[in-house]
Amino acid sequence: MTGTGKTALVTGGSRGIGAAIARRLGAEGYAVGVVYAGSAAAAQEVVAAIVAAGGRAQALQADLADPAAVPALFAAAEAAFGGLDLVVTSAGVMELAPLAASDDAMIARQIAVNLTGTILCLREAARRLRDGGRIVTLSSTVVATHFESYGVYTATKAAVEALTPILARELRGRAITVNSVAPGPTGTDLFLAGKPPELIEKLAQANPLGRLGAPEDIADVVAFLAGPQGGWINGQVIRANGGMA
Numbered sequence: 504m505t506g507t508g509k510t511a512l513v514t515g516g517s518r519g520i521g522a523a524i525a526r527r528l529g530a531e532g533y534a535v536g537v538v539y540a541g542s543a544a545a546a547q548e549v550v551a552a553i554v555a556a557g558g559r560a561q562a563l564q565a566d567l568a569d570p571a572a573v574p575a576l577f578a579a580a581e582a583a584f585g586g587l588d589l590v591v592t593s594a595g596v597m598e599l600a601p602l603a604a605s606d607d608a609m610i611a612r613q614i615a616v617n618l619t620g621t622i623l624c625l626r627e628a629a630r631r632l633r634d635g636g637r638i639v640t641l642s643s644t645v646v647a648t649h650f651e652s653y654g655v656y657t658a659t660k661a662a663v664e665a666l667t668p669i670l671a672r673e674l675r676g677r678a679i680t681v682n683s684v685a686p687g688p689t690g691t692d693l694f695l696a697g698k699p700p701e702l703i704e705k706l707a708q709a710n711p712l713g714r715l716g717a718p719e720d721i722a723d724v725v726a727f728l729a730g731p732q733g734g735w736i737n738g739q740v741i742r743a744n745g746g747m748a
């Protein structure tokens with residue numbers, strides 16, 4: 504594998520979809536900052552896999568619920584890699600409950616990580632990304648399905664979808680694209696935790712391809728948007744869900 508000289512920062516890079524994105528970008532020749540909050544060992548495994556495949560990567564710790572941590576994260580990434588070309592915001596949390604049963608803490612956590620954390624990362628990306636760069640946010644197909652109990656989580660993702668084309672316009676003149684990928688049910692801890700097998704199977708059958716998404720399915724879409732063939736797509740939300748919605 505030959506390095507491209509380009510660098511990527513992937514939040515949520517320690518696990519699930521973000522880990523698959525980090526591995527894929529490493530294989531594509533990016534030097535990858537693998538961002539984790541608590542899963543240091545998992546982040547190191549992702550780094551080790553990228554390095555073992557001939558790539559370059561470094562684990563970087565940041566709790567995106569801490570606003571001060573975000574500029575520090577980007578400064579550390581620039582110090583490690585000398586500049587940034589691609590930022591992918593995959594860090595996220597999901598806590599389900601009907602609105603009437605939602606407590607203050609679960610509302611605050613989802614807004615802090617999924618929304619404020621993403622906004623702060625996008626602000627840093629807008630300030631620091633090299634011209635010609637790429638930004639990819641992670642939304643969710645639940646913005647389209649209106650599932651009950653997903654209200655607060657969906658609200659954070661709808662806000663991320665709204666921000667994405669606005670930032671794309673604000674970056675006019677710098678040849679930077681900003682897009683969002685909205686996965687359907689994808690086989691990660693976030694989706695699988697606490698769901699009975701029958702519900703998982705029902706959601707797997709909710710798209711005409713009849714299976715859950717794999718993290719690698721989503722990594723394929725991010726790699727396309729980040730690569731030269733995705734360069735004319737800007738300010739869009741791509742639903743990657745097998746046709747669920």
Ligand SMILES: NC(=O)c1ccc[n+]([C@@H]2O[C@H](COP(=O)([O-])OP(=O)(O)OC[C@H]3O[C@@H](n4cnc5c(N)ncnc54)[C@H](OP(=O)(O)O)[C@@H]3O)[C@@H](O)[C@H]2O)c1
Nearest residue numbers: 515518519520539540541542567594595643689691693694
């Ligand atoms: N899986 C799905 O079905 C699905 C569908 C649609 C959209 N999505 C979206 O896709 C993205 C990735 O989800 P996933 O399924 O890969 O989830 P996951 O397997 O649960 O992984 C979540 C990632 O987010 C990081 N994270 C959580 N809280 C954080 C915080 N406070 N600060 C920094 N990082 C934090 C975790 O880091 P640590 O483990 O190091 O703490 C982990 O790397 C999320 O934005 C999610 O909303 C997922």
